[in-house]
Amino acid sequence: MGRITASRKQLTPDPKFNSLxxxxxxxxxxxxxxxxxxxxxxxxxLDEIATRLPDVEPIEVFNQxxxxxxxxxxVRSKRxxxxxxxxxxxxxxxxxxxxxxxxxxxxxxxKKGRPTHLKLADELVAAYNREGAAMTRRxxxxxxxxxxxxxxxxAW
Numbered sequence: 001m002g003r004i005t006a007s008r009k010q011l012t013p014d015p016k017f018n019s020l021x022x023x024x025x026x027x028x029x030x031x032x033x034x035x036x037x038x039x040x041x042x043x044x045x046l047d048e049i050a051t052r053l054p055d056v057e058p059i060e061v062f063n064q065x066x067x068x069x070x071x072x073x074x075v076r077s078k079r080x081x082x083x084x085x086x087x088x089x090x091x092x093x094x095x096x097x098x099x100x101x102x103x104x105x106x107x108x109x110x111k112k113g114r115p116t117h118l119k120l121a122d123e124l125v126a127a128y129n130r131e132g133a134a135m136t137r138r139x140x141x142x143x144x145x146x147x148x149x150x151x152x153x154x155a156w
Contacts, residue, residue, distance in 0.1 A: 019063075025062075029042060029105060044117035049125060064128050065104070066100050069127050069137075073091060087148065104127060107132060107137075
């Protein structure tokens with residue numbers, strides 16, 4: 001998972017919504033280079049969202065869900081004089097997006113026994129409504145940062 005690719009440089013917007021964010025998400029969703037399968041999953045999930053929330057554009061639900069899940073601060077371990085402190089730090093833009101994707105996909109992959117596009121639709125709608133597994137992860141990260149505010153002066 002820690003492999004860094006230059007996919008952002010040659011990223012082309014997705015065919016249906018012409019969105020760079022969607023195409024990056026499809027790349028994160030993809031396994032074993034099977035992009036057509038990942039695309040089908042993503043679009044089926046958005047179709048499902050369209051039936052559940054008829055008055056909202058599905059791509060808007062997706063964008064807002066990602067926006068809601070993005071963490072503002074996180075804790076990073078910093079060693080100072082033999083003790084490791086959890087230091088709260090700002091999260092860079094790229095990392096915010098990467099974490100949001102990762103948490104959403106973790107939420108989808110942890111649930112078992114239903115088609116992936118339905119689980120993805122569930123998770124996106126939940127994140128859009130500021131709930132669900134990915135939002136819980138974000139809340140926990142923020143809570144950790146809040147609790148360790150005392151060590152903020154180690155952030156350099």
